[in-house]
Structure formats: C-alpha cells, structure tokens
Amino acid sequence: MVTAMMLTMSMTSVAFTAQEPLSEVPRTRLERLSTGANICRWFRWAADRPEEHFAEYISDEEMRVMRAIGLRHVRLCIHPEMIYNPERPTEPIAPMMAHIDRAIERFHRADLAVVLDLHNENQERLENDPVWREGFVQFWGALAKHYSTVNPEMLILEIINEPVFTGREGEWHALQERIVEVIRKHAPRHTIVVTGAGWGGIDGLERLPPLKDRNLVYSFHFYEPFPFTHQGATWSSPEVRVIRDIPYPSSPEAVAHLLSAIPDEGARAMVAFYGQQRWDRARMSARLNEAIEWGRRHRVPLYCGEFGVFPLVAPPESRAAWFTDFGSLLRESGVGWAIWGWDEGFGFGRRVVDGRVEFDTHVARSLGLREAP
Numbered sequence: 001m002v003t004a005m006m007l008t009m010s011m012t013s014v015a016f017t018a019q020e021p022l023s024e025v026p027r028t029r030l031e032r033l034s035t036g037a038n039i040c041r042w043f044r045w046a047a048d049r050p051e052e053h054f055a056e057y058i059s060d061e062e063m064r065v066m067r068a069i070g071l072r073h074v075r076l077c078i079h080p081e082m083i084y085n086p087e088r089p090t091e092p093i094a095p096m097m098a099h100i101d102r103a104i105e106r107f108h109r110a111d112l113a114v115v116l117d118l119h120n121e122n123q124e125r126l127e128n129d130p131v132w133r134e135g136f137v138q139f140w141g142a143l144a145k146h147y148s149t150v151n152p153e154m155l156i157l158e159i160i161n162e163p164v165f166t167g168r169e170g171e172w173h174a175l176q177e178r179i180v181e182v183i184r185k186h187a188p189r190h191t192i193v194v195t196g197a198g199w200g201g202i203d204g205l206e207r208l209p210p211l212k213d214r215n216l217v218y219s220f221h222f223y224e225p226f227p228f229t230h231q232g233a234t235w236s237s238p239e240v241r242v243i244r245d246i247p248y249p250s251s252p253e254a255v256a257h258l259l260s261a262i263p264d265e266g267a268r269a270m271v272a273f274y275g276q277q278r279w280d281r282a283r284m285s286a287r288l289n290e291a292i293e294w295g296r297r298h299r300v301p302l303y304c305g306e307f308g309v310f311p312l313v314a315p316p317e318s319r320a321a322w323f324t325d326f327g328s329l330l331r332e333s334g335v336g337w338a339i340w341g342w343d344e345g346f347g348f349g350r351r352v353v354d355g356r357v358e359f360d361t362h363v364a365r366s367l368g369l370r371e372a373p
C-alpha cells in the first residue's frame with residue numbers, strides 16, 4: 001500500500017517535471033497575439049509609393065476601428081530592402097526607419113501590439129547570397145538594439161517571412177539559431193517569432209528542432225487546401241494559376257464538372273486529387289492538430305501568422321465556408337493568429353470609402369470579432 005502510494009507520488013513528480021513548460025513567454029504577450037491582422041501594403045513595394053503613403057497609409061481612425069472590432073495586434077510586413085543595405089548591414093536605413101518607428105508608435109497608441117515581420121520575398125538572396133545572408137545576421141543585431149527600448153509587451157520581433165531552403169533545411173535552422181542569439185544579445189526581453197523552412201508551413205514546423213531560447217513563439221502559416229486557397233494566384237505554382245471555381249468542401253462529385261474544362265494536365269490532376277481528399281472541417285482540423293500536437297510535445301507557444309483565401313476566382317460561398325470552418329477551429333485551438341491580411345483580399349480586404357473603413361464582415365464574424373466598431 002505504502003509502496004503503491006510512494007510509487008504514485010514519484011510518478012506524479014516525474015510527470016510534473018516532464019510537463020514543466022519550456023516557454024517563458026509571458027501570458028500577457030500571448031493574449032496580445034490572440035487576434036491580429038497582417039498589414040500587407042504599408043512597407044512593401046517601396047519603389048512606386050509616394051512619400052505620403054509611408055506617413056499616412058493607415059489613419060488613427062482606422063487603427064481605432066481595428067482595435068474596436070477586437071484585434072489586439074498587427075503583423076507589420078516590411079520588405080527588408082527598405083531598411084537593410086547589405087553594404088552597411090549595421091546601419092538600418094534612417095528615413096524609412098523613422099516612418100516605421102512612427103507607425104509602431106501609432107499602433108501602440110491605438111492599443112495594438114506589433115509583430116515586426118521582415119517580409120523577405122526573394123528566396124534567392126537569403127539562400128544563395130552569402131554577403132546578403134551574413135549581413136542580415138548583423139542587421140538583426142542592429143535592429144534589435146534599435147528596438148530594445150520599446151516595451152516588449154507591445155513589440156515582438158519576427159526574423160523572416162516564409163523561409164524555404166528546399167533540401168537544405170538544416171541551414172535555415174542553424175541560421176535562425178544564430179539570428180536568435182544576436183537578437184537576444186541586444187534585446188534580452190523581447191519575444192521572437194521563429195519558424196520552420198518550407199514556406200513557414202506545418203511540415204517545416206514539424207521538422208524544426210525547438211530552439212534553446214525560451215522567449216520564442218513558433219509560427220506556421222495555414223493556406224490549406226492549397227488548390228482552394230490559391231486558385232487563380234498568378235504569383236504561385238503554374239497549376240493553381242490556371243484553376244478557378246474550385247469549391248470547398250471538396251469531394252470527387254463536387255469537382256467532377258470542372259475537370260474537362262482544365263486543359264493543363266497537372267492542374268487537372270491536382271483538382272481531381274483535391275476532390276478525392278474530401279477537404280472539410282474534419283480534415284482541416286486534423287491538419288491544424290498536427291501543429292498543435294507539435295507545440296504540445298515541445299511545450300512551446302504557437303502562432304498562425306498567415307491564413308486566408310484568394311478571392312478573385314474562388315466561389316464566394318465556398319470562401320465563406322472555409323472561413324467559418326477555419327475560424328471556428330482557430331478559436332477552439334487557442335492558438336494566436338494574424339490573418340493575411342487586413343488590407344488584402346485574401347482576408348479582410350479593407351477599403352476606405354469616403355473616409356469610412358469597410359471590410360469583409362463574414363471574415364470578422366468567423367474569427368469571433370465584432371462586425372462593426
């Protein structure tokens with residue numbers, strides 16, 4: 001009896017030790033990350049923007065609306081070249097930094113935390129240009145120093161958007177580890193968002209060995225099922241570019257009538273397979289659970305930093321159904337998120353009409369946000 005009790009006690013204590021969280025990210029920050037939206041077009045595509053764009057792209061009133069519908073943070077996407085010059089890696093480019101600092105300050109005043117996301121879209125230079133890559137490590141040191149005095153409850157640093165590194169994932173893992181160390185040296189209290197390779201998706205996350213640092217949030221992006229969320233996306237794979245009217249949920253019957261109209265063989269096979277896979281809420285839940293299980297196993301917090309459906313040729317009722325399903329799954333999961341995006345048709349598709357902010361209210365509803373401020 002005593003032996004059995006002692007055994008139970010010692011097992012409990014072993015179990016307890018094993019369950020100790022490996023994360024020290026304050027709960028308050030995870031709460032801030034619970035609901036958010038990407039700001040996609042403020043600090044991307046620099047060349048063709050007039051100066052006023054950088055100062056005024058989002059007004060104080062619009063920020064107020066974002067907060068009032070229930071958003072708690074923004075993921076501010078920044079093309080690295082706007083502030084990073086590989087020839088002077090430790091000197092972030094001052095005029096644009098001033099605009100970014102001002103944008104961050106204004107979001108903070110509107111009670112929106114900011115995830116500062118270096119939104120690299122040129123995989124080539126990150127993967128194959130050693131000068132760019134080494135400079136980028138140093139650059140992060142300078143950036144971390146610059147932001148070290150900003151309240152860490154309100155500013156979270158994301159190393160890079162969607163690294164790919166096909167067949168060389170170990171290189172990404174090592175590089176990411178180095179950048180975390182450099183940031184940590186200069187910004188000891190700030191939470192950092194890290195991610196796996198493979199476009200920052202769930203498969204890459206599952207192959208990522210958790211890092212030593214405990215003040216990290218692990219990101220994944222969710223654009224599944226891809227033929228549905230990216231139908232008609234001109235910048236994506238040749239197969240998805242040419243397909244349209246793809247329904248969700250999927251079944252062989254639901255896609256049968258589309259197949260004969262798809263001339264490209266690869267695209268046709270992809271859509272047929274999408275039908276066979278019978279994507280629905282249950283399948284989406286199983287996929288999301290892979291990420292959640294990984295997070296549980298490693299006892300680290302997760303962040304779904306992008307998700308959405310390209311609206312151009314997707315049937316509107318299918319797009320709405322996808323958001324209903326994924327929105328409810330996200331809410332049940334408790335994983336923090338940022339939709340792609342506030343100012344992108346994939347997500348809220350916000351428009352400012354006569355000074356009034358309009359956005360997709362079904363998307364807001366499905367994410368548990370208010371439809372009006």
Ligand code: BGC
Binds near residue numbers: 119121
């Ligand atoms: C890319 C965008 C793209 C979106 C959905 C983002 O990470 O940077 O260009 O529209 O993913 O594919």
